[in-house]
Amino acid sequence: MPASGEKFAQLLTEALYQIRLRESKPLQVIQDELGYAMGRNGGSVIDYWRRGNLPTKLADLEQLTRTLQQRGVHDQRWIEAFLTAGGYPPAQTLIQPVVASKVLDPNLPKRYRQLVGRDSLVRQVLQHLGDREGYWVIAIDGMGGIGKTALAMDLMQRFVAQQPEYRPIWISAEPQQGGGILPNQPLTFDSLITNLARQLALADVAQLSVEEKFQRLQQVLKHQPILLVLDNLETSGEPQQVLLEKLRPLLQPSKVILTSRQRFKGEVFSVHLIGLEAEQAALFIRQDASEKGVQWLQQASLDDLQPIIKxxxxxxxAMKLVVSQLASLPLDLVLQHVQSVTQLNPGDEDAYVRFYMFLFQRSWTLLELSAKQLLVSLARFVPSNGCDWRAMQQISALPAAELAHSIDMLWKLSLLELNEGEHFGQLRYYLHPLTQHFVLSEIAQVL
Structure with missing residues (x-):
């Protein structure tokens, strides 16, 4: 493919939008940051290149490519096409240096939003993770939707950056995701160690007994420590405490982060996650409001936001759901409905479920029919796994324009989550487990 200003501009724009999705920043801010990183006065040079003008110096093209890669653009095919379109003669010679930084395993979830309000907790947990004589198990418990998975994801990425000798491995205990070993089956210790053995590329795993897999893993993990995250353990096929005790002999130096709605016992560093404090909650609300375009919330004072936080x-x-509703409903009405439900009580799971079900119901009434039908269809897929655009077209049978509109509506109401697909520029669409629970228990029975 010869050099092409039009193609170069298209690829550059794709990269900028991917960064915007990952970091939840305005496009102009991203352009300015890239410009400053290249030693320029802001993002005018980025905007110039987006209009189809090619960099006149190969050094600028190299620096731009590396800067984009530092912001998460790792797809090798995209990089090669970008360099070629920009007129870099032997594109392949620059590919390897550009992608030299570590790319996490594709099984690992990706984080698009900065973790808000947990800085002190993150520092404390990282200190324990980094202590070779300290706790080998970090146990995070709390209600669904309180941020356990987001915290575990942040800890994993920070720890691996600090301790590169540790290999990160992420496994969800949700059915169909128990390592991807047994479809429709919850996680067991057998499927857990089978998953670990396969991810560590141990030969002839399928032919080994549970004891043999375990012994092989013990040998390997002495020389290749891992940071294992086991997410949503309350959904596992064995009691979470039993799984933990069976797993302990594989630790030291390997470490594990566990998340569950249920508390853990024994020799663990326990983190009981609760709601954000007022100032952090206000920051979270403003960030989500900025992402969803609810302008009047973006500049709201802490006093103004206190009713929502309370x-x-x-x-x-819960704050995401309320912010989404405030895009089209007055604050007094939303708060009136929220406050009519039993107050959120960390020790009362039933009250908590009723609280979320009520919030979801309000969002449901704001949806158009096509978006409702799409949401019900998406409930067929595994939570936190989801599907791609093609699968959504097949299950919804909606024209492309109507499907895009429905997706946008669900996303704005925080009923649909987005994640990066296997290749650059692709997306996967999925439901939070609580959203799926609401759909299946309250909506599917009616439609």
């Missing part, structure tokens, strides 16, 4: 208990998911 009504939601500082729960990130």
């Amino acid at each position: 009504a939601t208990g500082g729960s990130p998911l």
